[in-house]
Each structure stands twice: as C-alpha cells, then as structure tokens.
Amino acid sequence: MTATAVHTFDVDRARRETPGCENVVHFNNAGASLMPAPVLDSTVAHLRLEARIGGYEAAAAAEGKIEAVYGSAARLLGCGPDEVAVVDSATRAWDMAFYSIPFTAGDRILTSEAEYASNFIAYLQLAQRHDLQVEVVPNDDAGQISVSRLRELIDDRVRLVSLTHIPTNGGLVNPAAEVGKVARDAGVLYLLDACQSAGQLPLDVAEIGCDMLSVTGRKYLRGPRGTGLLYVRRDVLDELSPPMLDLHAATWVARDEYRMRSDARRFESWEFNYAAKIGLGRAIDYALGWGVERIRDRVYGLAEELRRGLAEVPGVTPQDVGAELCGIVTFTVEGVAPEDVKTWLGVRGINVSVSRVPSTRLDMENRGIDELVRASVHYYNTEREIQLLLEAVRETGSGTGRSGG
Ligand SMILES: *Cc1c(COP(=O)(O)O)cnc(C)c1O
Numbered sequence: 001m002t003a004t005a006v007h008t009f010d011v012d013r014a015r016r017e018t019p020g021c022e023n024v025v026h027f028n029n030a031g032a033s034l035m036p037a038p039v040l041d042s043t044v045a046h047l048r049l050e051a052r053i054g055g056y057e058a059a060a061a062a063e064g065k066i067e068a069v070y071g072s073a074a075r076l077l078g079c080g081p082d083e084v085a086v087v088d089s090a091t092r093a094w095d096m097a098f099y100s101i102p103f104t105a106g107d108r109i110l111t112s113e114a115e116y117a118s119n120f121i122a123y124l125q126l127a128q129r130h131d132l133q134v135e136v137v138p139n140d141d142a143g144q145i146s147v148s149r150l151r152e153l154i155d156d157r158v159r160l161v162s163l164t165h166i167p168t169n170g171g172l173v174n175p176a177a178e179v180g181k182v183a184r185d186a187g188v189l190y191l192l193d194a195c196q197s198a199g200q201l202p203l204d205v206a207e208i209g210c211d212m213l214s215v216t217g218r219k220y221l222r223g224p225r226g227t228g229l230l231y232v233r234r235d236v237l238d239e240l241s242p243p244m245l246d247l248h249a250a251t252w253v254a255r256d257e258y259r260m261r262s263d264a265r266r267f268e269s270w271e272f273n274y275a276a277k278i279g280l281g282r283a284i285d286y287a288l289g290w291g292v293e294r295i296r297d298r299v300y301g302l303a304e305e306l307r308r309g310l311a312e313v314p315g316v317t318p319q320d321v322g323a324e325l326c327g328i329v330t331f332t333v334e335g336v337a338p339e340d341v342k343t344w345l346g347v348r349g350i351n352v353s354v355s356r357v358p359s360t361r362l363d364m365e366n367r368g369i370d371e372l373v374r375a376s377v378h379y380y381n382t383e384r385e386i387q388l389l390l391e392a393v394r395e396t397g398s399g400t401g402r403s404g405g
Contacts (some may be wrong), residue, residue: 010392011299014290014380017166025385028351030168030328030376033222035279036286043224043279050275059274063291066274069281073229075283076292077213078204085230086277090195090216091118093230094268095189097212098122098162100240105131107159110392112137112145113362114167114174116193119360123162132159136362142322153185161188166196167363169355169372170330171303173197180209189236195219198229199287200327201296211236220299220327220378223283224276232264246270288378298379299327303358306377309390315397319372330355330372333397338371344396350389370377 003321015021019032035043044066044178049058059066070081077084089092096352109123111281113136130135132258137153140146145163165176176192187225192210199220202293205213210233217227218232232240241258242249248270250258260266305327310318315334346353352375357364364370 003306009074009294009379011380011382013158014322015382017192018153021358021380025347025348025350025381025388027329027375027377027381027385027389028353030374030377031353032218032225033220034380035222035224036283037179038286039223039279039283041049042282043275044385046278048277052172059245062278065278065281069277069284072281072284073231075288075365076198077148077229077231078206080234083231083234084203085264085267086229086234087268088226088272088276089228090193090214091228093117093216093267094193095122095193095212095230096230096242097214097232097240098160099126099243100267101189102239102241103130103132103159104335106133106157108135108155108157109162110135110137110150110153110158110161110278110313111162112164112174113139114115114164114172114360115162115362115367116168116195117359117361119162119193122338129256133157139366142323143177144172144323145342147182148341150179151182153189154182157189158186159240160191162191162193164193164195166194166200166326166328168196169328169360169363169374170322171307171325172322173201173324175323176208176210180207183211187282189239196328198327199283199292199295200299200317202292205231217280217283220295221280221283221287221379224279226273227280228278229280230264231265232267237264237266244269248400260287282359295379299348299377300323300325302377302379302381303327303329304381305383306375306386306389309386310393313390313394313397316384318394319367319369323378326374327378328374330374331393332372333393338373341373341393341396345389345392347394350385352389355360 008020012224017036071085072086121375190210191212194213195216196214213231215224215229218225249266250260310316319330355372355374
C-alpha cells in the first residue's frame with residue numbers, strides 16, 4: 001500500500017453503500033452500526049431463499065457460503081478456521097469460553113476496571129459457586145490497566161486473566177498485547193472481550209497472545225444483530241469443557257457415549273439464523289475489503305476531531321481516559337442530563353446513546369460518574385456530521401436544549 005492510500009478513504013463510496021446514511025446521522029456505532037448494502041442484501045437474499053425452497057434446503061444450497069464464514073473470521077482474527085465458533089452474541093461467545101474453564105476452589109481471576117457488567121456478573125456467580133477470588137487490577141495513571149501491577153499480582157493460584165479490550169462506556173483501548181505477554185509468561189489462560197474492537201482496529205490473536213476472544217457482529221463489524229464469534233486457541237480446546245453440548249457440538253456414538261467435535265464449533269449450537277450468519281460473513285469480508293488498519297486510522301481521526309470540538313463547547317466535559325483513544329467518544333453537559341441530550345439530538349436526526357453505572361460499575365464509581373453521553377463514530381461518518389453534532393450539543397448546553405429537551 002502506498003503512503004497516499006493510507007490517508008485516503010473513499011467516504012463517498014462508504015456512504016453510497018450505507019442506505020441508513022440518508023436517514024440519520026449515526027453516532028451509535030458502539031451500539032449497532034448501520035449495515036452496508038452488501039450485508040443487508042446477502043442476509044435478505046438468504047431469508048428469501050428459505051421462504052422459496054425451505055430452510056434446510058436453503059442451508060444446503062448455501063453450504064459453501066456458510067462454510068466460508070469461518071475462513072473470513074479466521075482472516076479477521078489471524079487464526080485457523082477450526083478455532084472459530086459462530087454464535088448469536090458476544091456475550092454468548094464470552095460465556096461459552098468462561099463457563100468452560102474448570103475452576104477449583106481458591107482459584108484467582110484477575111480482571112480490569114473497565115469490565116463489562118455481564119462479564120463481572122459471571123465472575124460473581126462462579127466465585128460463589130466455586131469459592132474463587134475475583135481481583136481487579138488497578139489502572140495506571142493514564143486510565144488503562146496497569147500491566148506492572150498485573151505482573152505483580154500473578155501467582156500460581158491465578159487461573160484466568162480476563163480483560164475488556166475497549167469498554168462500552170469510553171474511548172479507552174486497553175493494552176491487550178502487553179497483558180497477553182504477562183499471561184503467556186505465567187502460563188495462565190487469557191480471555192479477551194474484543195466486542196468493541198473487532199472491526200474497529202486490527203486484531204491478531206497470535207500478537208495479542210490470548211487463548212479465547214469474543215466478538216459481536218452488529219457493532220464495528222457492521223453485521224446483522226444476533227451474531228457473534230468466539231475464538232478458542234487450538235491448544236487449550238481440550239482443557240475446556242463446554243457448559244452445554246448438543247448434537248452439533250457432539251455426536252451420540254453409543255448408548256452411554258458421546259464424542260465432542262474436534263474443533264471450536266463444540267461451542268456452537270445446532271440451530272442458527274443462517275441468514276444472519278451469511279450476513280456476518282459478508283460484513284467481515286466487507287471490513288477486510290476496506291482494510292481494518294485504514295478503518296482504524298479514519299475512525300480514530302474522526303473521534304479526535306469530535307473530542308477537540310467538544311472540548312471547545314462551553315459546559316461540555318469530554319470524559320474519555322486512556323493512553324490510546326478509539327472511536328467511542330463520551331462527554332457530559334453541565335446541567336443537562338445525558339438522556340435529555342440524547343433526546344435533543346434524536347429530534348434532530350442524530351443518534352447517540354447513554355452509558356450508565358450498571359454497565360461498567362467499577363469504572364463509573366471510580367471516576368464518580370453516574371451517566372455519560374456516548375457518541376461513537378465510524379468511518380462512514382463525516383466531518384460535516386461532526387459539525388452538526390457539535391452545533392446541536394452547543395444549543396443543548398446554552399439553555400435552548402434545556403427547555404426543549
Ligand atoms: C456490547 C458489549 C458486549 C455485549 O455484546 P453482545 O453482542 O450484546 O452480547 C460485551 N462487551 C462489551 C465491552 C460491549 O461493549
């Protein structure tokens with residue numbers, strides 16, 4: 001790739017291929033991105049095929065396409081197709097990995113301040129069930145997980161290091177590869193929640209050094225809702241025991257005997273929304289077509305511009321912390337509740353969302369924040385859309401928004 005290619009991004013094409021751009025100014029990409037037309041078309045086409053010839057028959061006819069989803073996921077993550085399970089959400093992916101770990105009493109789990117609620121709820125459940133210790137590694141001064149503190153906390157009772165790469169409530173990008181190095185050196189299992197990073201920045205499981213990694217389809221990958229991916233490293237597969245099995249994950253070979261699949265699909269279930277699965281594969285190919293590095297550069301650049309603009313609006317406080325900041329931009333407006341900011345923007349066709357304490361309790365309590373406005377940018381957003389957002393936020397803060405919001 002030439003130097004100029006790195007800096008040019010065909011935004012016009014991205015928008016032409018994104019039907020939703022005609023209707024909304026979409027800054028809720030950390031919630032669910034607007035699907036590109038090729039994803040929408042391939043998903044709908046399979047649904048139509050199911051209606052025309054039958055669901056099983058459609059799956060058989062599309063077998064090649066369905067199988068190719070694993071190859072696409074493998075290219076996205078830098079792993080083998082046999083190390084991928086396609087599931088219906090990032091949470092399901094993460095849970096299948098986490099609940100597979102054969103914990104024993106006294107085991108320690110080391111995790112981060114940025115942890116997502118569903119993950120932490122699962123820690124609490126298994127901590128009670130198996131008498132485990134859940135310990136939160138403090139952040140460093142930049143607001144990311146302290147890798148040196150993590151290293152100090154490692155001992156031979158640590159069973160798992162579990163990290164959220166990018167939290168749901170801010171621009172932070174945790175140093176996943178440096179954490180991976182610590183986990184590798186200690187020979188400890190490492191589970192990475194890459195829900196917000198997949199499709200936003202390059203992910204290479206070998207470089208990160210994780211054993212398990214979870215992804216959602218609908219966020220930065222721009223896939224259909226109800227899709228997710230789980231990566232499980234080949235070498236740890238037999239160390240894990242899936243919390244549930246069915247006739248797809250295993251085969252009933254004799255009256256009292258079953259045999260599990262030899263690959264990561266032992267974490268899947270038989271039934272799946274094949275239209276969504278095909279759409280997910282298309283979304284991954286589409287992201288790879290743009291180039292994930294180029295996507296990251298564009299997204300980070302737009303987010304930086306938005307943060308700079310917000311900092312200049314009276315009464316607005318940008319709230320992102322971290323050494324590396326991504327496309328999730330969070331802020332508060334003095335005297336205006338985040339929900340009112342969201343409503344005010346929504347009336348103007350601008351989509352943002354609100355993050356609250358119960359989603360990321362540790363981080364929000366640490367920083368003394370109850371609620372935030374979250375404006376998450378994607379590569380199809382424009383500088384002009386950022387100006388529209390800034391103008392609308394400026395009106396909110398000036399009091400116009402208070403009466404209207
Ligand atoms: C959204 C999110 C999840 C959950 O993803 P689902 O696909 O809804 O299960 C997990 N972790 C983080 C950090 C998230 O932002």
